[in-house]
Amino acid sequence: MTDSSTPFGDEPFQIPIEDVLDLHAVPARDVREVVDAWLDEVHAAGFRELRIIHGKGIGVQREIVHSVLATKKFVKSISDAPPEAGGWGATIVTIQ
Numbered sequence: 001m002t003d004s005s006t007p008f009g010d011e012p013f014q015i016p017i018e019d020v021l022d023l024h025a026v027p028a029r030d031v032r033e034v035v036d037a038w039l040d041e042v043h044a045a046g047f048r049e050l051r052i053i054h055g056k057g058i059g060v061q062r063e064i065v066h067s068v069l070a071t072k073k074f075v076k077s078i079s080d081a082p083p084e085a086g087g088w089g090a091t092i093v094t095i096q
Contacts, residue, residue: 015034015038017038017041017042017045018042019042019047019049019050019051020050020051020052020053021034021035021038021050021051021052021053022053023035023052023053023054023055023061023065024053024055028060028061031054031061031064031065032064032067032068035052035064035065035068035069036068036071039068039069039072039075039093042095043072043074043095047095048094048095049092049093049094049095050092050093050094050095051081051085051086051090051091051092051093052065052090052091052093053086053089053090054089054090054091055089056087056088056089062088062089062091065091066078066091069091069093074095074096075093075094075095075096076094076095076096077093077094078091078092078093078094079091079092080092
């Protein structure tokens with residue numbers, strides 16, 4: 001049985017392992033888990049600089065993203081993206 005309230009039902013979907021993660025399509029309830037798993041994958045793949053697009057809004061997603069980043073020992077630094085890359089609606093992450 002699938003959940004008809006979402007277009008994807010209960011089926012898991014793959015997120016490409018790239019240096020940018022756009023959270024606009026991720027349901028709010030899944031953001032923490034998605035960011036956590038994606039960070040482990042990009043770290044294992046050898047990426048060194050990442051951009052997480054969480055949106056501006058009222059800052060809830062940004063805080064979730066930053067709280068996950070704080071748990072990762074391989075994260076060297078985080079900062080707001082430059083204006084042309086999303087400003088405070090995106091976070092730049094440097095990995096050791």
